[in-house]
Amino acid sequence: MIDKEQLLSLLGISEIEIERVVIENPKTIKIHIKSLKDGSHCHGCGKAINCFHGYGPEIELRHLPILGYKVYLVIRPKRYRCEICEGRLTTSQVLDWYTPKSAMTTAYEQDVMRALINSTLQDVSLKYDLGTAAIQEVVDRLIETKVNWTPIAALNVIGIDEIALKKGHRDFVAIVSAYIDGELRVIGLLAERTKAAVRDFFLSIPKRLRRTVKMVCSDLYLGFIAAAKSVFGPRVAICADRFHVAKLYRQGVDDLRKKEMKRLRQSLSKEAYDALKNAHWIVRKSRHELTADERRILNRLFQHSPRIREAYELCEALTAIYDAPVSKGQGKRKIRGWMQRVANSQLTCFNRFLKTLNSHWEEITNYFIDRRTSGFVEGLNNKIKVIKRRCYGITNRDHLFQRVYLDLNGHARFA
Numbered sequence: 001m002i003d004k005e006q007l008l009s010l011l012g013i014s015e016i017e018i019e020r021v022v023i024e025n026p027k028t029i030k031i032h033i034k035s036l037k038d039g040s041h042c043h044g045c046g047k048a049i050n051c052f053h054g055y056g057p058e059i060e061l062r063h064l065p066i067l068g069y070k071v072y073l074v075i076r077p078k079r080y081r082c083e084i085c086e087g088r089l090t091t092s093q094v095l096d097w098y099t100p101k102s103a104m105t106t107a108y109e110q111d112v113m114r115a116l117i118n119s120t121l122q123d124v125s126l127k128y129d130l131g132t133a134a135i136q137e138v139v140d141r142l143i144e145t146k147v148n149w150t151p152i153a154a155l156n157v158i159g160i161d162e163i164a165l166k167k168g169h170r171d172f173v174a175i176v177s178a179y180i181d182g183e184l185r186v187i188g189l190l191a192e193r194t195k196a197a198v199r200d201f202f203l204s205i206p207k208r209l210r211r212t213v214k215m216v217c218s219d220l221y222l223g224f225i226a227a228a229k230s231v232f233g234p235r236v237a238i239c240a241d242r243f244h245v246a247k248l249y250r251q252g253v254d255d256l257r258k259k260e261m262k263r264l265r266q267s268l269s270k271e272a273y274d275a276l277k278n279a280h281w282i283v284r285k286s287r288h289e290l291t292a293d294e295r296r297i298l299n300r301l302f303q304h305s306p307r308i309r310e311a312y313e314l315c316e317a318l319t320a321i322y323d324a325p326v327s328k329g330q331g332k333r334k335i336r337g338w339m340q341r342v343a344n345s346q347l348t349c350f351n352r353f354l355k356t357l358n359s360h361w362e363e364i365t366n367y368f369i370d371r372r373t374s375g376f377v378e379g380l381n382n383k384i385k386v387i388k389r390r391c392y393g394i395t396n397r398d399h400l401f402q403r404v405y406l407d408l409n410g411h412a413r414f415a
Ligand SMILES: [Zn+2]
Pocket: 042, 043, 044, 045, 046, 047, 082, 083, 084, 085, 089
């Protein structure tokens, strides 16, 4: 049997004493406690007050579970009277381990927030036996719905991307991020991804921080680029992030693959054609990402279509340029060489991508200015891919901001 001292140390809260413990069904422990602290601060004049005025009504605070039992701390807050304020104002004692009006202790709230990282309200609601509204209330209290610029010293690189709020809907929001003190942070979530909306957001960044921006990374959406140019001017490099560029050139292979598969469907036996199953997934990936089985299918496809092989090899070659530690000048030369290879190949599937390369030459090759900083959008993209799936259905932009913040920075904040 554990005694009150041991139970007290399990609770992890100081300056309280346990009066009694009640075990209830189903699997609930109610621990009645009393504050050992004296005094409070008058909510009228703010002065320290010590004149005890009795106990307020009992409150129950959910706390961290013990051995699978739900735990509630039951307390009647001490009240104190002010000798100065008119009507002898009384104030409840404020304790540092719970927030007035909350139904949980701070430790429990933090635990719930940790559980919510990379998860959903519904999932946490089930696991913790808490209403989703109660969880959202904690989120609202602990997590801001907008970035607080005050403690931020510099922005350096800003990334812009978009996320769809509902699967299959063209309902996008723009998400703006930055690396702040070594941490990837979301700094803005815009209802529209128009030039005007992005521009307004950039202008809402305090001037002192706007001056610290060195690079803006985005996809090749013209609205983003135009907004960045108009606010930051020529001083700031606009960089087409690698993830989006790769999508564009991989699209070239995919288009060719579609045409070629149509042709092969006519010319190959059913058996040979069926042996190319999943080829559409496989050509979208880099060789090093493929399993042995997938590599076999890819080679089979190459035997039937040397043109797909050629296009695929060209994609891999461009990815290799991106992977190489080259300067901007070297990067430009290498990509020009690649464009020459495409021209010599007589492939047409990259025509659209070549046009994009020409029209966004500076933005695309700015990637090589500083691969480490421009690579950060990739880090964000990987995280956003996961967040995207979880955020379908969160149409409230404030809630979405909180959730993205929690996924990106929750571990550091609530550790
Ligand atoms: Zn007072």
